[in-house]
Every structure is written in C-alpha cells, then in structure tokens.
Amino acid sequence: MKKKFLATLMVATMAFAMVGCSTDGAATDSSKSGGDSTQTAQSEEFNPDTEKDSMTIEEVREKFGDVPVKSGLKLGAVEKSLTNEYWRTLQTGYEEAADMISKASGVDVTVDVDGTTDESDETGQQTMVENMTNQGCNALMLSPISDSNLTAAVENAKDAKIPVYNVNDGVIATADYYAGPNAYQNGQLAAEWISNKLGDEGQVAIVIGMAKAFAARERTSGFKDWIADNNSKLDIVAEQNADWDRQKSKDLAATWIQQYPDLKAIFCNNDDMALGVVEAVKEADKDILVVGVDGIGEAYDSIRDGGLDATIDSFPYYTARVAMECTLRALAGQDMPRVVATPQALIDSTNVDKDAAEIIGWEDANYVAE
Known part of the structure; x- marks a missing residue:
C-alpha cells in the first residue's frame, strides 16, 4: 500500500470472533510471527488483516439491512486491562450500545463487561470467560491478552453452544468471527x-x-x-x-x-x-x-x-458498537463474514478537534424486535 493512498485512509478491515453463549446461538468452527509454537501455528491459520471473507460494517448493513433483536438477550464481554483507557472506552461502548439497542428495538438486551487489572493476567482473563460461560450468556465478545490464553475457555463456550466474537487485539483462531481495526x-x-x-x-x-x-x-x-x-x-x-x-x-x-x-x-x-x-x-x-x-x-x-x-x-467506542451489532446479527441467523472491519484514522493537530462520528461517518443501524 503506497504513500499517496495511506495518508487519507480510514480503515475498516476487521473480523468478528463468535462463539455463542447459549443454546440459542449457532456457532461454527474456524481456526504471524512470534510467540510459542501453538500460538504461531494458530495465527498462520487465521489472520484477520488478510482474511478474504471480510466486510466493512457498511457492507454488512447494505447486505443484511435491519438488525433483528431477540428478547431477553444477555451478552458477555471480556477485555484486557481496564486500567487502560482504550479498554474502558470499549466497555462504555458496549454498555451504551446495549441501552440504545434496547430502546430502539423495544426488547431488553443486557451486556456484562469484565476486564483484568493488568495486561499480563492471562489466567485471570480465562477465569472471567469461564464464569460468563457458566452464567449462561447468549454470546461472548472477547479481547484476549494473547493469541492462546483463551483457547481452552473458548472451546468450553463452544461446547455449551455459545457463540464467540473475537473483538480486536489478540486473535482467537478457533473463534467464529473477528471484529476490529486492521x-x-x-x-x-x-x-x-x-x-x-x-x-x-x-x-x-x-x-x-x-x-x-x-x-x-x-x-x-x-x-x-x-x-x-x-x-x-x-x-x-x-x-x-x-x-x-x-x-x-x-x-x-x-x-x-x-x-x-x-x-x-x-x-x-x-x-x-x-x-x-x-x-x-x-x-x-x-x-x-x-x-x-x-x-x-x-x-x-x-x-x-x-x-x-x-x-x-481505532475508535474503541465504535468498535464496541460494531461488535454488538454483528453479534446480534449472528444470533439472528444472518450469515456474517468471518471478519468485520472497524474504522480507524490517523489523528494529528489538523483533525484532533473534529468529532469522531464525523471522521468515520458513523450512523447507527436500525434495530427491530425479532
């Protein structure tokens, strides 16, 4: 990708990793450099940055239209360290999206968000995912610390027929979908x-x-x-x-x-x-x-x-909203792509005071009760 193109690029080359969180969900199995051998092998099998089965959120909306919402859905999200503002902003995006979707569709949708206290607590993050699986979430949205620390927890969720969306950062090779920036x-x-x-x-x-x-x-x-x-x-x-x-x-x-x-x-x-x-x-x-x-x-x-x-x-607030939307689409049976791209843009002194929604051209989808 050459100079003249990248300067104005706002990317949306992402993926959703989905592993449903209840018997309502339909999950499918799917699986670059560094790390241990297991992690390297997994990354070689799936790279969201180069995955061909990929769409932007705009392309998803054009293809599928409205977002059907089932009543009483409980979604779970596990992030990295909530001491990092990025992950706190993602949390806010999830929670505000749930409120907006509930009001727009007229049916109740809740999301439980958890995260670690530091960026290295791989075991603690795995425990959080296991807890959400045991609580009977309808779907999980996961942002792993590494490419391998949530592998076992995701397999357990899949056994419980809980869909899993991999949302940004670490890659879960066995998750069904991935959402995030390139x-x-x-x-x-x-x-x-x-x-x-x-x-x-x-x-x-x-x-x-x-x-x-x-x-x-x-x-x-x-x-x-x-x-x-x-x-x-x-x-x-x-x-x-x-x-x-x-x-x-x-x-x-x-x-x-x-x-x-x-x-x-x-x-x-x-x-x-x-x-x-x-x-x-x-x-x-x-x-x-x-x-x-x-x-x-x-x-x-x-x-x-x-x-x-x-x-x-990479606009974590809107990444969360994309993840919520795509998770609901998958739960409703829409044939989602392996990867959904979320927006990103370079910010410097020339555009730092411009509204984020304006920079990325954000509009909310239309949510309807299923």
Whole structure:
C-alpha cells in the first residue's frame, strides 16, 4: 500500500470472533510471527488483516439491512486491562450500545463487561470467560491478552453452544468471527505519516507491545514493511518490547535518546507507551516525533498540548458498537463474514478537534424486535 493512498485512509478491515453463549446461538468452527509454537501455528491459520471473507460494517448493513433483536438477550464481554483507557472506552461502548439497542428495538438486551487489572493476567482473563460461560450468556465478545490464553475457555463456550466474537487485539483462531481495526495498516499509516514529516529520512525506533499479542506483531510489521516497500530512507535503529507499559516505554526511550542522539521519531504500538515516550522526550528536551495507536482521550489531550504528535485512532467506542451489532446479527441467523472491519484514522493537530462520528461517518443501524 503506497504513500499517496495511506495518508487519507480510514480503515475498516476487521473480523468478528463468535462463539455463542447459549443454546440459542449457532456457532461454527474456524481456526504471524512470534510467540510459542501453538500460538504461531494458530495465527498462520487465521489472520484477520488478510482474511478474504471480510466486510466493512457498511457492507454488512447494505447486505443484511435491519438488525433483528431477540428478547431477553444477555451478552458477555471480556477485555484486557481496564486500567487502560482504550479498554474502558470499549466497555462504555458496549454498555451504551446495549441501552440504545434496547430502546430502539423495544426488547431488553443486557451486556456484562469484565476486564483484568493488568495486561499480563492471562489466567485471570480465562477465569472471567469461564464464569460468563457458566452464567449462561447468549454470546461472548472477547479481547484476549494473547493469541492462546483463551483457547481452552473458548472451546468450553463452544461446547455449551455459545457463540464467540473475537473483538480486536489478540486473535482467537478457533473463534467464529473477528471484529476490529486492521493492525497491519496501523503500522503503515504511522510509517507514512512519519516519512512525510521527516522528508523520508532519519533515524527511527519502534516500541513494541507484548510479543504474544497479534496487534503488536502486525503493527510492527506494517511499519517496517511500509519502509521497505516504499524504498524509504527511514532508518530503524532500535526496536524493543515494552509490554504495553508506560513506565517501561519511558525508560526505553530515555536509553535510546542517549544511544542515538540523531533519533528523529519513535513509533509506539499503543498510546499508553507513546505517552511514556513523550515524557522521556520532554525530559531530554529533544525534538523527536512520537506516534501511538489507539486514540485514547489522553492521547488527544497530549496532541492538543504539543506533546504527542499523532495517534492511529481505532475508535474503541465504535468498535464496541460494531461488535454488538454483528453479534446480534449472528444470533439472528444472518450469515456474517468471518471478519468485520472497524474504522480507524490517523489523528494529528489538523483533525484532533473534529468529532469522531464525523471522521468515520458513523450512523447507527436500525434495530427491530425479532
């Protein structure tokens, strides 16, 4: 994907991972780099960024029309750490979507949202999914910490005939559907923006998330591949994992600033890490571009204040609304694609104050009682 296209791209290349949560649900079985052998094999079988059975939410609506809603549905959502604003925003999106859908359709729909206290509690997240399965949810919407930590829990949900939607970040290879932004294009958008700002030359570095996370690997690959594919003169002098942690990324950036006095830009796999890098850059009194991913409110504030330079916003609030809509469509028997793309866009000082719904052209679907 070349420079002139990516600059204005707002991507919706996503997927839904669905594994129903009650006998009402109809679930089907379906299964890049890094991590253990099991996780790598699973990722090679299914990559939402390259899956051909994929639609945008607009294409889904054009094909299927109204969203049928069954009365009394109880949905479950398990996220990563709720200390991260991205996941709290996703939670808000789920909860407000449930209220809106109930009012619009005239039937009751509830959603129970849970998340871990940190980004590494894989076992705790698995327990949350097991609990929701045992509580008899009609469907699950899951955002795994890694590509493998929820595998067993998803199999148990499938045995209980509970549909599962994989919503962003880690990939559950055995989930039926996936919904989220194209992680590979996150990295491409960041690389193109940095290239344009630097005149396509200069030293750059990459702060990577957790090695086990699909999104971290894809965002990094997208960034590096854009540089290679465009014969860019950007020079990647350093790259290292900071595990989605702000303090780790700050410390890492401080070290790099000392090691590479000509460093011109740092791309971070998420906004939390990017904000840590911004702190290090300010303390060193350096002029270094910092770009993150997620589009959290704190990142927007930092852009307005002249700290963070850009973020790739994947609009978690609207990702949750897409996930809710597609889960309900699947429960109603609509033949959903394997992947549904959610919107994303690069945000910098030129559009930071523009309304998100306007940026992505969002409109709610029409919900009707089934």
